[in-house]
Each structure stands twice: as structure tokens, then as C-alpha cells.
Amino acid sequence: MPSLPLSDAIFSESHSDKVKENKKKMKNQTQASDPEGSVGKKSKKSSKLRSTPKASDSEDEGFSDKKVKKKKKESKKRKAFETENMMDGDENKSETSSELVEPETSKPKTDEKRKKKKAKLEELEVDEEEVEKKDPNAIANFRISETLRAKLKEKGIESLFPIQAMTFDTILDGSDLVGRARTGQGKTLAFVLPILQSLTDGPAKASRKTGYGRAPSVLVLLPTRELANQVFADFDIYGRALGLSSCCLYGGASYQVQDIRLKRGVDIVIGTPGRIKDHIERGNIDLSQLRFRALDEADEMLKMGFVEDVELILGKVGDASKVQTLLFSATLPDWVKHIAAKFLKPDKKTADLVGNEKMKASTNVRHIVLPCSGSARSQLIPDIIRCYSSGGRTIIFTETKESASELAGLLPGARALHGDIQQAQREVTLSGFRSGKFMTLVATNVAARGLDINDVQLIIQCEPPRDVEAYIHRSGRTGRAGNTGVAVMLYDPRMSNISKIERESGVKFEHVSAPQPADIAKAVGAEAAEMITQVSDCVIPAFKTAAEELLNNSGLSSVQLLAKALAKTVGYTEIKKRSLLTSMENYVTLLLEIGRPIYTPSFAYGVLRRFLPEEKVEAVKGLTLTADGNGAVFDVAAEDLDTYLAGQENAANLSLEVLNALPRLQERDQSRGGRFGGRGGFGDRSGGGNRFGGRGGGRNGGFSNQRNNRFSNGGGRGRDNKGAKRW
């Protein structure tokens, strides 16, 4: 076993198990939905494939029930992955872009290629030929050496995912390539495999340098340290099998070890731009012999503030015409394609499995939005986890490092991951999360991109992110490689830009309210029942007498007693009601109507003042107008409800009603001067004359107050426009 750092060793193990599971799903899916192998054919053909119903379509009803079944059985076995999900779009088929020539498996072959392939196929076992016939994406159908094939098989990979199948031959045959596929669809191996094949048994073999002190043949740039480590693990596993060495260079780690590694010579260098640039400037890396350069999460790499580093690094290659450049991401805004044109050859190919199709985010994810004030978040999140995580891992995204740390401190068993945490600790945290030592990770955008962690069932975004790309990548940490998942985004109904994200990502959000006592009881009751049935029968004799005494003396039925025991088992001795609007505990949501339109919140406050004392008007939370303009909704403390309802009797022509479901609310345009144009925060705005979340930091000591130090410097690499590191 290679002497990997701890976290890498864990990557290798979990990777193997996970891939075995994924492989089965992909195989089913390929056979079920793509029997004729259209996946690998020209985009014209592939774009005909229609998007199938999303995970949410089949799980809308009784999600909590399903969750329980899932937990029992499905944690290891989820729905078959449907290829069409990746290439949906009858209506948009003409827009799905692919300049890419079809893969070798499906295009007419030249005689020479046929011969070559035949020779390779003869080496295969009979059953592999069978697989190959049935599955056009079977590894055996590609020019993958036996050693690499064996290693892939060992890791459970026998068939390529569509983006891999689509790009393999093109990369191996020497083209520059821009690749886009939705999150979790295997873009990493899409560049790892052809690069390794080319270096060891393909066109780049002849010019590859060998021996002590050799200059690298491959440079892979990634936006975060964690992601660099993850991609390094793939190169290390498969490259090592082929006799290629890789090293990973990122900030926060010792220069010394990296210097020695580079001095000895290495075939593949993977890293983050900052540290790679440092090594170049120190004269440690010679890029003159480079054959491949790959930019994973290309749009993030080319963001403001990074493009200079990337340009500097890429400019250090010897003869650019001899270097193949590959660029991958799930999101490739037009401006990236523009910049990318600088680095790629004019005859570059494009493999875009998203194209102009409406849905840009993962189709395997149930996308949910839930209204919640900043001050209610820390109370609400544990219940969201109970109701939606299916007992799997949860990643919670916050906008700032401070709020990540603070929230992690408030949630039992959660740990934080962000740029202010020392690199060594970041690695320990991530490996602990991967290995299941703890199940909830609270992270900034440092974990938004590329991270591939087994059994992440739930993503919670504490507030809508600044841009649609962040939404796509964050929600894409679940629902990977054919698995399903849930992404819940909390939002302040008054301040959110949900419509903007919905419009730009193509996601049709499912609107839900905070889990109510019945939902929670349903979710945790089954969990508790499961726990109780797992207790050994040997405890019965010891506790029997106490149980009988309880039954005889409590005045409760056995079912009532058992219900209490179940609640206690999972730590619920009291279930509080939550408001629909701000999700605050022990608050209720009211609708005010006056028989004519209410145009502004201040007008609504004026109406309230007509029949309520000032302190009751001031105590109203989150007042927001309804989308139809005919009402205003707001939260009041449950204990004061009677006062509010009684007050309306003093005023004519108005009604105040307790809501059971939230109507559509007006959204404030965020594009002008709001949070998305500047730095305003979400959460506690009480100081700014806004009543939403007016209780300040919430019951747990100010988690929602994020305005201070929002952009403090640290070890992360996210920057705002002024260059300060945000995450």
C-alpha cells in the first residue's frame, strides 16, 4: 500500500466500495435506458435521450416513510442511475452542444483501428466479450491497457460513465477538450484515464521523460486543497499501477516534503494554483516537458483573482503546441469559455452533457426550499437532518467561516471545515467525515466543489448562495454517481433570490415549511423503534419488573408508555411547534388581509397599529407581503396569539388568520444594492430597522449575527472582489 497521508488512505478504501456500488447502478441504467449504446454516439443522437422524472417525482409523498426504508435497506442500494438524466432534453436537443466526435465504440472505424481493437479484444476472456456486447461503455470497448483495466476492475469499475465514454478517445487521440457534465457524473476519471493511458501506452509515451529528477508530464490544477487531495488519490491509485508517480502540492503543507518529491522527479503534479506558482517561482518545477495540463472546476480556477495565477502557470510550458489542455467543470459560464479559448487550441473539442438545457443542477437531487429566519436556523437544522438525511451524512453550507464554526459548535456531533482552520486539522476533519466518525460537516464554499464523499444524503444551505454556480456545486455534493439525495436551502422570504437561482439553474424548487411535530415524530419514531428492536432480549428479565410497575402505576396504556419511551430514546421529551414563516419555535404565522391590496410593509404595519398596542406591533417577526399583493404574513409568539386575534375585533374590514400553509410571498429584488450586489448579511437584521429575526443571535448565542468580520483573512482561497479571503 502506498504511503499515503491518512486522509488519502481513507479515500482509497471508500472509493473502492462506492465504485462497486455505482458500477452496478450504471450497468443497470445503461442496459435499461440505453440498450443501443446511444450514450457514446454523436451528440445529435445522445441529446435525443429524454430527461426522466427526478428523484423528487417519485418521492414527493411520504418522503419520511421512504427515508426509513432507505435507512434500513437502501443505504447500500439506491435507485438505478438513468443515463437520460445526464443528457435530457428533447425540447432542447438542438441546443445541447457537442462538437465532439463520437467515441470509438460507436462511430464507424477505420480498418487500422478495427484491427487494433480486434487484437486487444482477443486478449479478453469470453465473459468480458459478452459484457462488451451488452454494454457499449464497457471498459473492454476502450483502448485501455490490461493493467489499467485490471486496476479499474479491482476498484469496481467495469464500465465508463457517459462523460468518460464520450471523451476518452478524443483525449487519447490528442485533442484539447472542454468537458461539462452535471455534478457527480465522473468527470475526474474522464481526464485521469486517457491521460494515464496516453502516457503509458499511447501517443504521449514516446516523449514522456523518465528517470531520477524527471520533469512532470502532467499538471492538474484544482481550486481547493481538499479537491487536489482527492484527485491526487485517483492519479495515485491508477497511475501507480502503471508505474507513474504523482505528487500533490497545496498550501498549508510543508514545503520540504514537496521540494524533495519534486527533486526526485515525478510524472504527475496535482495542486492548487497558489502553491504551484510558489514552486515555479522557487525553481522547483520545470514545466518544459509537460504533455498534459488539466483544469478541473475550470470556472472556479479562472475566477477573478485566480486567473492571473493560472495564466502565469500555464504560460510556463515549453512548447504549448505539444501540450494537450483539458478543462472540466459542471458549470462553464460563457465568460469561462472566453478565457479558456486562450489556453486551448483552436481545434479543441467540446463535450457538453448539459448544454443549454434548462436543468443545470443534479437531476438526482430533490431540491427543496424552506423559509427560516437567521435566528431559528440552529434550532431548526437538527430536525431537518432528522427528517431528510435518511441516516446518512449531511453537509451544511454557510456563507462565512465564522458562521461555520459557530454553527458546528451548536450542532451535536458536527465539525467545521473552512479556510481559517489549519491544513492538518482540515485533513483530519475531512477524513473523519469520510470514515463516518461524525455525520455532519458544516463548511464554507471550500467544500462546495468537487468533493466526493460516500453516502452524503443531505445538503443544507443556510441561505441562498451568491451565484447559481455555487448552488449547483453545493447541492451536487449529494446525488452522486446515480445515488439520490436531498438539498434543502433555507431562505429569508423577504430577502431571498430564490427565483433567480431557480431561473438560472433550471431547478424547480419544492417549497416546504419547517418540519412540524408530526413530521418529526414520524421520522424519529421509526428511528427509535429500530433502535429498540435492536436491543438484545437479554435485558428483558432485568427490566421486566420495572416495566410492569410502570404499566400498573402510571395510569397510561402500554402504547402510551411505549410512545414516551420511543421519544426519550431519540432525545425528544418535548416537541415544539414552529412557525411557517421564520421557522421559529413557539411562533405562529398569521395572515393579515384588509379587502384591498397591501402595497408596502410599512402600510401593513400601519394597519396593525390601528388595533394593536405598539409593543405588539414591534414584536411581529418577518412581516412579508404575499405574492398576490393582497395580504401580509408575519409571525407572532404563540403565547400572544389570543391578544392578536382579539385585537382585530376592534378594527373594521380586516381579517387576521392563523395559517396552516404558507402562501407564495413577494421576493425582494436582490440585484440592486441587496445582498447579492454587496456585502449585506442574512440573518439578524434587527439593528438595521428590519424586524426579521429581530431577536438577535437566537437562543444559542448569536449564530445568525454574521455581519462582523465577514471577510476576515484566512487560509481559504475564496475571495471577494477586493481580494479578501471569505471562505
Ligand SMILES: Nc1ncnc2c1ncn2[C@@H]1O[C@H](COP(=O)(O)OP(=O)(O)OP(=O)(O)O)[C@@H](O)[C@H]1O
Ligand atoms: N465509470 C465509473 N463507474 C463507477 N463509478 C464511477 C465511475 N466513474 C466515476 N465513478 C464514481 O462516481 C463518483 C463521482 O465522480 P466524480 O467525483 O469524478 O464526479 P464529478 O463529475 O467530477 O463531480 P463534481 O462535478 O461534483 O466534481 C465518484 O465516487 C467516482 O468514484
